[in-house]
Amino acid sequence: MAQSPAAVKAESLSSRDTWISIGIIGMLFFIFGFVSWVNAILIPYFKIAFTLSNFDSYLVAFAFYISYLVMSVPSSYLLKSVGFKKGMMYGFFAMAIGAFLFVPAAMSRTYELFLLGLFTLGTGLAVLQTAANPYVTVLGPKERAAQRISIMGIFNKGAGILAPILFAAVVLRVGDNELFQQLDLMSPEAKDEALTELIQRVITPYTIVGTVLFGLGIFVRFSPLPEIDTEHESAEVAVANSGKTSIFQFPHLILGAIAIFLHVGTQVIAIDTVIPYANSFGISLLDAKVFPSFTLAFTILGYLIGISLIPKVISQVNVLRICTLLGTILTLFIVFAEGPIQFWGMTVDISILFVVLLGLANSLVWAGIWPLALDGLGRFTKLGASLMIMGLCGNAIMPMLYGYFADLYSVRLAYWVLFPCYLYLVFYAVYGHQIRSWKR
Template sequence: MSQAVSISALSKRDTQVSILIIGFMFFIFGFVSWVNAILIPYFKIGCELSNFQAYFVTFAFYISYFVMSVPASFLLKKVGFKRGMMMGFWLMSLGAFIFLPASMTRTYPIFLFGLFTLGAGLAILQTAANPYITVLGPQESAAQRISIMGIFNKGAGVLAPLVFAAVILKATDSDLFKNLANMSGEARNAALDELVGRVTVPYAIVGSVLFLLGLVVRYSPLPEIDTDAESEELAMVNSSKHNIFQFPHLILGALAIFLHVGTQVIAIDTIIGYAGSMNIPLMDAKVFPSYTLLATIAGYILGIIFIPKFISQVNAFRICTILGTLFTLGILWAQGEVNFMGHQVDLSICFVVLLGLANSLIWAGIWPLALDGLGKFTKLGASILIMGLCGNAIMPLFYGYFADLYDLRSAYWVLFPCYLYLVFYSIYGHKIRKWIF
């Protein structure tokens, strides 16, 4: 493990190179993560699943964050950022290769195990990359740097469903999906085997690329930085702190991350199914997640332009949480129809897209507030926040359950209390430094 250096010791060029490398990593994170938006309806058809069962795609992928985040922090302390990132890429590579036997046998639990392994590798990378980019410059502009990372991440998310759909779906699949119910058992199984088997080659390529990326990052010029450095004043303040649970603003921030990522993944991963309820076929609806992600990118660009010059990152955070609350009510209560990308749809789907804008600066707002003043506890604190990403695993299951129980639109009620809590954290929760009990 190479010697860690302080942020102040990095030159402007070192900082710019580091931001570029971490940005490339966020692109990979986004590509691997947001392809789930197309995997959900794909496996729902190919493996003959209910809404609830199909959302185990996100559960398997993101529950690994809860399992792996704290071990990842200890791994990073032991081997350093660069070796840890290499191991994260290699674990992701293994997860991609697990898709091969799963696709050959059309076995949904094996697919889920592959997704869990992919997520475990990504948890290591996220535990390293998020605190790294947060401390790589002044705290007041952390949201600006995180917004740049978000553009890399969501830009990949725009591409991922489109590229994946182009590779595994054919123009004739619309007829196949319509005729499946009328096929005999043997013909149906053969058609589904062929459909699911199409992921074999793409994931073999993905696994190989991820393995090579691990080597590239390991031998890149990315410096090892000391994310746990603390001033004498901060060291004195934290001298009585012996465990991570003595930082209420961090624990409340982890819950905020849990709810935020849950709302984000619901907005992106459910829109194809919601469009389907309006009689929009999968072949057309496959691009809808990209619209939500483009709205998120628009929010990131606004953040880069206006933070901190015209608006503080905490006020931008507050505005976005309030918008999320209002857009959720728009999904639930909006009446009428509009022409959306050539389709006559319910107005409410436009508010699902707009959630992308509302969600854009929430992640960037939470991180610097939650990590503020942690000092030597920063790596462990980051792992606690990354554990919150299991919200991506759990919240879609609630949505899927209520979608089966009621309907796809009513299920969006699960977002409302989430945004109310985020409003609370943005205004008051991040200021709490002592538990009241």
Template sequence: MTTSTYALDKKGTVISIGIIGMMFFVFGFVSWVNAILIPYFKIACELTNFQSYLVAFAFYISYLVMSMPSSYLLKRVGYKKGIVIGFWIMALGALLFVPAAYGRTYMIFLAGLFTLGTGLAVLQTVANLYITLIGDKERAAQRISMMGICNKGAGILAPLAFSWAVLRPTDNELFKQIPLMDVVQRTAVLDELILRVVAPYTVVAIVLFLIGLLVNYSPLPEIENPDTDDGGEQKKGVLQFPHLVLGAIAIFLHVGTQVIAIDTVINYADSMGLSLVEAKALPSYTLTATIIGYLLGITLIPRFISQKRMFQICALLGLSLSVLVCVVHGQVAWFNMHLDVSLWFLVFIGLPNALIWAGIWPLAIAGLGKYAKSGSALLIMGLCGNAILPMIYGALADILDVKQAYWVLVPCFLYIVYYAFWGHRVKSWSVK
């Protein structure tokens, strides 16, 4: 059945939002576990900062490579079958962790992460367009915020669940002893460490396969994009929509700042003397701040403040916090941890980041008409910022130090401020 978004009845809308919410939960669980994988692989595979951030690179570069093919797949098989295929591709990626662990082969782990990202590229192309179109445009940020809670709620659970599955109370002392061991003893210990990922990722693969089956037999309807106004029919391709292209760049920079704030926080705490076992909850603090941001969005938008104005406020707040991370020093004792205050500014970046994605997306796809699916895919390609910006951070951390490397955040937020106030209004590439 093909259904216009505006033709869905209340029951159909609730079912659809529920299924999409479940998808966002899966996105969060699979994506944000990287915050633990990065320092864990750094120890178990004996990696540099730069090499460890290949975890994020391999996972997210798939969005650049596979998003447009995903849009063609969706045009051919439809949304529902595309979702099923996406979940099964992800299940295959999780299974690749098994041979990778038994061989302690980092490249196979990266192949598994790329495959997981490929499945997510398909699912993200569907989910973000679906949740944007399924109701009132002025409440799009509110619906995206609800999905964000599902995503970041899973993100809070994922590092804690992975830590519970693979870390032991004695690991803190073990990690200190590894550099002092001889080659034979160190190899045996590292092999044992890496084999701990087999059980959790086997479970993840089974769950992803079963979710695909569930969606296949669910009543999730197909949708057609009803938005054919604003000149969409006169354009000859998505690149002729400047506000879309500029929005994709904003997405690229935004998601990069988000992943840097979450995936680097444990290594940053390590530079202050906090071990992986002690710092394992820090990514969850950042994600909790993000959930608070989503709750504010749901409460305030559009009743008290427009989604565009909230976007502008969050862009400015993100810029301010990124500067504070780089320039402020001083020890504080929070949550029984004595850390530099700049780390907590990094954690607080999760708050404005919550509503930046929700602000960019509706502005970027406005008026695309028949190009909505391709435009959605172009925006999803922007998620490769998750791959590239952490690598830049990792390289700067090796050259300078882990604190000064955070200057990479500042130009990112400057551009987001530009898009929030001016870039989204650009409707033509010609200069008049």
């Protein structure tokens, strides 16, 4: 369907309107981060409450992120039909339904219903991500796209720092460490009662989250956020795209979607596995809950560096090359380095610190890939963005792969899954993004 008549060209917006739009989109990215990164503590929390294996516990991430694979292309057609703002409203409504599903799931202590709620949350996020990422990419000069995405990343990861800590503060109690240690010694009836009480602690927070998400949907629909026209191409882009009928005729986009798949997989592994990895060294859940926040803090540090240096001091593509190479090196350190160090008042293995530092390596990869992959797509932008969002299913598949190898070998050796991912990301940063034809 044709773009809404109210749609405007991004370059026609005043500086004030642009910054208002960036502020509203920043709020959306905060919500993305809060809902997404709370999975870092939901995984070990559900593992205890439902006595799950490593593999089964990572179904939390799988159910949440597999929705991106299922819903991204339908999301692009939804956005074409109703525009960005109404599409975002529907996305928030879907997320609210997912949050409300946690209530019957907790009342019945049904893991599968929790997974359905997570899938529904992810469905709403797929719509929002399909709208928000290309929106912020085209909302200004393309050479500053990584800078704008870095600003969005600060909102996203700032929420991610708060989410596990706030969730832990709401649902965990001071005496829970002792409770967790006694579970295996309890009678079946006492254990079942204790675990039911534990899981029902999520009812109040997710009821509040669902209500807030519904309200945000109404807010975005009637906000001053403008509709951006991505359907009409400039003369230069129209000439370059003449004769093209499919997004599969853009190799740099396809290779970029693969890069997004691997990048988000490495990012979610770094954040969602660090608590169980710390647990393997005898660090309790209540103490280990801070590690995802440190990982995300290093990610924010990377964003701040990017905002300061891109593009005046260093180009966004060179930052992408540095970050992907750093991730490759840190993966080797995680696997091979060992020994006790003092960190945040705890004695931890040094490899945990290298997992945390992956936050810095991952910080500007997303921001670097998006403008390179969407460059020159013109009227294919929305569909191209949906393909990129499909890549977020890497968040679903990569943790499952990690969990499989963690059960098969060890939680440390399972980090080998990151190594080929970073090697591909180095390839895309150095060469893959330049490919404009499948012919040599």
